[in-house]
Amino acid sequence: MANADGSIVIAVDADDKQAQKxxxxxxxxxxxxxxxxYKKQQERMPLLEQSKxxxxxLDSAKAKLDQMQRGDSFYTSGAVKEQSQYVNGxxxxxxxxxxxxxxxxxxxxxxxxxxDRAKEKAGELSAQISAAGTNTNAMSVATK
Numbered sequence: 001m002a003n004a005d006g007s008i009v010i011a012v013d014a015d016d017k018q019a020q021k022x023x024x025x026x027x028x029x030x031x032x033x034x035x036x037x038y039k040k041q042q043e044r045m046p047l048l049e050q051s052k053x054x055x056x057x058l059d060s061a062k063a064k065l066d067q068m069q070r071g072d073s074f075y076t077s078g079a080v081k082e083q084s085q086y087v088n089g090x091x092x093x094x095x096x097x098x099x100x101x102x103x104x105x106x107x108x109x110x111x112x113x114x115x116d117r118a119k120e121k122a123g124e125l126s127a128q129i130s131a132a133g134t135n136t137n138a139m140s141v142a143t144k
Contacts, residue, residue, distance in 0.1 A: 016132040019125050026122040033115040037108055044104040047097055054094040061087045 065083045068075045 023125040051097045058090040
């Protein structure tokens with residue numbers, strides 16, 4: 001009977017060690033994901049500021065173009081064309097910056113989802129390890 005109890009304890013210890021290894025890997029993965037998310041958020045902040053500034057400049061340029069095209073004042077066709085090209089250039093730049101922001105947001109969201117899954121699995125493993133320790137202690141007391 002003692003051999004059977006011993007083999008159960010050994011099996012629990014082996015399961016506990018495997019769970020500890022998995023938990024350690026998950027903790028490293030969680031740290032890595034947190035770092036990646038933080039870095040991407042830091043890259044995103046100046047893009048947001050740039051987008052805000054470009055948006056304000058674009059709005060102003062569009063308003064000027066609209067005024068030029070309405071004919072309230074006299075502007076040469078060359079000046080109107082130049083302003084139109086300026087607006088188009090600003091629009092392309094603003095679109096490009098916003099595409100980068102959207103790409104960063106996608107990256108952050110995907111990594112946040114992975115982070116949530118890793119944290120959930122780590123919680124499950126912690127509970128499993130805790131339960132294994134409790135079961136091992138109970139079994140060792142019962143065999144005495």
